[in-house]
Amino acid sequence: MPRRTSDEIVADRLHSAAIHLLRCLRRQDVEAMEIGPARLSALSVLVFGGPCTLGQLAAAEQVKPPTMSRLVGKLERDLLATRVPDPADRRSVRIAATRLGRAVLRRGRARRIQTLAARLAPLKRDELDRLAEAAELMERVARAP
Amino acid sequence: MPRRTSDEIVADRLHSAAIHLLRCLRRQDVEAMEIGPARLSALSVLVFGGPCTLGQLAAAEQVKPPTMSRLVGKLERDLLATRVPDPADRRSVRIAATRLGRAVLRRGRARRIQTLAARLAPLKRDELDRLAEAAELMERVARAP
DNA sequence: CCAAATTAGTTAGCCAGGCTAACTAATTCA
DNA sequence: TGAATTAGTTAGCCTGGCTAACTAATTTGG
Numbered sequence: 001m002p003r004r005t006s007d008e009i010v011a012d013r014l015h016s017a018a019i020h021l022l023r024c025l026r027r028q029d030v031e032a033m034e035i036g037p038a039r040l041s042a043l044s045v046l047v048f049g050g051p052c053t054l055g056q057l058a059a060a061e062q063v064k065p066p067t068m069s070r071l072v073g074k075l076e077r078d079l080l081a082t083r084v085p086d087p088a089d090r091r092s093v094r095i096a097a098t099r100l101g102r103a104v105l106r107r108g109r110a111r112r113i114q115t116l117a118a119r120l121a122p123l124k125r126d127e128l129d130r131l132a133e134a135a136e137l138m139e140r141v142a143r144a145p
Numbered sequence: 146m147p148r149r150t151s152d153e154i155v156a157d158r159l160h161s162a163a164i165h166l167l168r169c170l171r172r173q174d175v176e177a178m179e180i181g182p183a184r185l186s187a188l189s190v191l192v193f194g195g196p197c198t199l200g201q202l203a204a205a206e207q208v209k210p211p212t213m214s215r216l217v218g219k220l221e222r223d224l225l226a227t228r229v230p231d232p233a234d235r236r237s238v239r240i241a242a243t244r245l246g247r248a249v250l251r252r253g254r255a256r257r258i259q260t261l262a263a264r265l266a267p268l269k270r271d272e273l274d275r276l277a278e279a280a281e282l283m284e285r286v287a288r289a290p
Numbered sequence: 291c292c293a294a295a296t297t298a299g300t301t302a303g304c305c306a307g308g309c310t311a312a313c314t315a316a317t318t319c320a
Numbered sequence: 321t322g323a324a325t326t327a328g329t330t331a332g333c334c335t336g337g338c339t340a341a342c343t344a345a346t347t348t349g350g
Contacts, residue, residue, distance in 0.1 A: 006273060006277075007265045007266070007273070008254070009277070010265065010273055010276055010277045010280070011265060012254065013277060013280040013281070013284075014166070014276055014277075014279075014280045015167075015170060016186065016189075016280070016284070017279075017280040017281070017283035017284045017287070018163040018166055018167050018280075018283065019167065019182065019186060020207060020283070020284060020287040020288065021159070021163050021283045021284075021286060021287040022160075022163050022164065022167060023207050023208070023287070023308090024207065024286075024287040024288075025160060025163075025287075026308085027207075027308090027309095036334090036335055036336075037164065037335090037336090038335075038336055038337090039335090039336095041161065041164055044161075053298080053299095054298075054299065054300095055297090055298065055299080062165060062168050062169065062172075063168070063336085063337070063338090064337080064338065064339085065298075065299065065300085066299085066300070066301080066302095066337095066338075066339080067336070067337055067338075068299095069299060069300060069301085070300090070301095070335095070336080070337095071335095071336080073300095074335090089297095089298085089345075089346075090298095090344080090345060090346090091297065091298040091299070091344065091345045091346070092297095092298060092299080092345095093298080093299070109153070109157065118289075119286045119289045120152045120155065120156060120286065121152070122289070123282065123286075127282055128151060128152070128155055130275060130278055130279055130282065131155055131159055131279055131282055131283070132151075132154070132155045132158060132159075133275055133279075134159075134162075134275055134276055134278075134279030134280075134282075134283075135155070135158040135159045135161070135162040135163075135279075136158070136162070137268065137272055137275065137276055137279075138162035138163065138165070138166045138276070139158075139161070139162045139165060139166075141166060141169075141264045141265065141268070142162070142165040142166040142168070142169040142170075143165065143169075144263075144264045144267070168337090171337085172337090172338095181305090181306055181307075182306090182307090183306075183307055183308090184306090184307095198327080198328095199327075199328065199329095200326090200327065200328080208307085208308070208309090209308080209309065209310085210327075210328065210329085211308095211309075211310080211328085211329070211330080211331095212307070212308060212309075213328095214328060214329060214330085215306095215307080215308095215329090215330095216306095216307080218329095219306090234316075234317075234326095234327085235315080235316060235317090235327095236315065236316045236317070236326065236327040236328070237316095237326095237327060237328080238327080238328070
């Protein structure tokens with residue numbers, strides 16, 4: 001049982017860093033207030049992964065169905081996504097991004113780049129690479145069984 | 146201006162990874178529901194940094210004073226921290242962790258380790274190191290001007 | 291073949307944790 | 321000393337998590 005202390009330290013720092021990074025990003029990102037982070041993330045799943053059912057979307061975003069139902073409700077209200085009952089299994093709902101949704105996602109990404117560019121720019125090339133690798137690791141850790 | 150595309154890709158992945166990691170951690174961490182993440186984080190500033198004013202605490206946690214005021218209110222209600230008006234400048238309030246607060250923080254950390262250990266354990270040593278470095282970078286990026 | 295069990299989504303209601311605007315009280319400064 | 325500033329609080333709003341309980345559709349088994 002080596003590494004117990006390292007695991008603890010890394011866990012703590014990573015947790016803290018993630019909190020602070022997201023707080024900082026959200027402040028600036030949502031400042032331009034077109035769409036909140038949860039909706040932005042769900043929308044990007046729809047845009048890059050294509051249409052899917054509500055359940056699949058909830059699973060992809062790792063939230064419970066009621067939460068996703070409400071998020072999709074707001075996307076729909078803002079004309080960023082559509083709900084279409086699945087003709088094959090009429091319990092299901094197919095959810096798809098609208099043209100506007102794709103446009104808003106593009107704008108959101110563009111804006112996020114602007115605000116993040118200034119922050120990532122001072123990093124050295126290899127630091128940036130490390131962050132990219134770390135992102136992949138974090139995703140893996142988050143999605144582990 | 147090279148690297149524009151890299152910055153964008155890294156920003157996006159990092160954002161997404163941070164969201165998913167925190168969601169996963171919070172689910173398991175708050176499951177044992179002793180204290181929420183924002184309060185845990187503020188409490189740890191008090192424990193490791195010592196007592197400070199509300200304003201300083203808000204700045205350290207990168208939130209606005211009203212937000213911190215409410216968080217401290219809950220910490221106080223749960224007997225995890227105390228508010229003591231500063232005798233020197235009676236507009237200010239000194240906030241300190243209680244003995245119970247320190248104990249709860251220890252328990253919270255211990256629990257987080259348990260749940261995270263299983264997730265970090267499969268990582269190779271150098272992957273863990275990379276995460277540690279990345280955490281530091283993220284903190285720097287989050288706190289940049 | 292129909293009744294029971296299962297599955298997909300929704301609704302209602304709770305909570306945490308962000309924010310701004312507007313206020314009080316204390317201090318500083320002209 | 322009176323005005324401006326500063327620290328914190330209060331009120332009210334929003335997003336985004338959850339569970340419990342419901343409806344409607346489908347599957348399953350007697």
